[in-house]
Amino acid sequence: MTELPPELDGADLLCFAVAPNDSDFGFVQELDTPQDIAITALAICRYPGQPEQVCLFACDANRNIRGDLLYDSIEEAKTEAERYYQTGPLSWQSLQRPAQWSGN
Numbered sequence: 635m636t637e638l639p640p641e642l643d644g645a646d647l648l649c650f651a652v653a654p655n656d657s658d659f660g661f662v663q664e665l666d667t668p669q670d671i672a673i674t675a676l677a678i679c680r681y682p683g684q685p686e687q688v689c690l691f692a693c694d695a696n697r698n699i700r701g702d703l704l705y706d707s708i709e710e711a712k713t714e715a716e717r718y719y720q721t722g723p724l725s726w727q728s729l730q731r732p733a734q735w736s737g738n
Contacts, residue, residue, distance in 0.1 A: 640669060641731065642677055642697070642699055643679075643689075643691070643702075645680055645681040646680050647678075647729050648679060648680055648688065649724050649727060649728050650706060650727055651727065652727075653673075653674045658672040658673055659676065659721065660719060666716070671694050672695065673692045673693065673694065673698055673700060673719075674693065674695045675693040676692060678690055678691075678711045678726075679692055686706065687704055687706060688704075688706075688708055689711075690702065690703045690715055703718075
């Protein structure tokens with residue numbers, strides 16, 4: 635896995651959760667790729683100039699964004715991520731702990 639960038643797709647990283655114990659949050663498929671791509675991290679980000687909304691990004695092991703959803707608050711994004719991915723409470727980390735994304 636690569637290290638956590640301070641931004642994803644031009645949006646500032648606010649917090650993130652990594653799938654525990656080398657597991658994943660599920661899989662996505664690309665139209666041009668026959669294999670499943672594991673979602674291993676979730677990131678909540680905010681685009682500059684859009685303080686009223688946040689994005690929940692679903693990321694693969696290389697921290698490529700594989701899906702995104704828009705929410706009105708960080709708490710709403712966290713709650714919906716836990717509901718959507720059926721994980722129960724997640725351990726959300728702030729940007730001050732990027733080692734979590736690199737597997738350290």
